[in-house]
Amino acid sequence: MEQKLIKEWLGKNKGNAVKLLRKLIQERSIQGRESSAQAVVVEACRELGLEIDIWEPDIKEISAHENFVSTRDNFEDSPNVVAIWRGTGGGHSIILNGHIDVVPEGDMLQWDCDPYEGKVQDGKVYGRGSTDMKGGNVSLLLAINALKSIGVKLKGDVIFQSVIEEESGGAGTLAAILRGYSADAVLIPEPTNMKIFPKQQGSMWFRLKVKGKSAHGGTRYEGVSALEKSVVVMDKIKELETLRNNRVNDPLYKGIPIPLPINLGKIEGGNWPSSVPDLVVLEGRIGVGPEETLEDVKQELAASLRSLKEVDTWFETHPVELEWFGAQWVPGTVEVTHPFVKVIDHAYKEVVGKSAIVEASPWGTDGGLFTQLCNIPTVVFGPGTTEVAHYPNEYISIDQMMNAAEVIALVLMDWCGISEEA
16 A cells, blocks of 8 residues: 555656756755755755754864775865654664765766756756766655655654765765764665665775886987886786686676776876886776775785786886875675565565666775674665766666655665554
């Protein structure tokens, strides 16, 4: 009975859902400018009658934590928002965690529309953050709204979180954890295309300094090109990537060509066309498997770079300098047989008519912070596709967003339990 009423309510409120998503997209919530979008979230939570906690994380309080990463020296104008729907007691609690920050829009010429218009066309809403992950956040709020509107009361608490800084490594979620928020399970509606991700890869950024010896370009044989030596380094990185991925035998990574990629995303070096470059700097990102630790992966990369001297004697006296910097995401895992995973799969089956695809996430999320720091089973499941996240012309399917809301509403009833109290 409840599922029929939920479906009917969502059908009647599809237009309101699109309106809310468009309002969120129209607020350009890049790092350091999240407050206006959070104001939209707060308004929606107040309309739902939820208990609301709004705060700007104190960087002095959280920066000492080993999992803190951020490029900022304060979080002014960047509040976290937590809103609680109290249960009647006796049921499992749940955290519904979504991030409000988005990556910048990039080259405007590559967009077919204004990235902050929230254009609606052909059953999709276009705009930066539509799929990553404001659409998922709307699904969370819709699920709560649907249940409250049809008169359902839950036994367990529902803790909705709209956090900052996910795109930079999770300082917002870390701040919420350190503020004391906890639950029996966590659902994060990142864009999985409605697949269930019980395992999330972690990742770290690194910087390599490859040294050479400067000389005039006319007598380049008197120098040693750091650019040429960087090619040797890149080959070694590729070799390490192959080695690491050959060890992966997790069936949840079966459909992913490179489960644990090492991406070199930036190269900079040299200062004059007629000079042999004496320094090249490479920056990249290394994937961390769900069962790996950040420290083990750091040590493996360092050991691989030390072995360069076995390939080229230049590196005996000029070793590559390795530096870890910027963002990092902690990996996380929960067994596919965990009851919470089964609850989500059952709800998906009720809505879609078949079991969900279960895979491992090829990218990092805030989920690892919950599993590693709090030992809370965390699953990533949501509308939208990774293929358009961070890209020009980012969009989300409206129907998929509504279907995700229906699935999440069923998850809340099953996991938290329906109260018989009037």
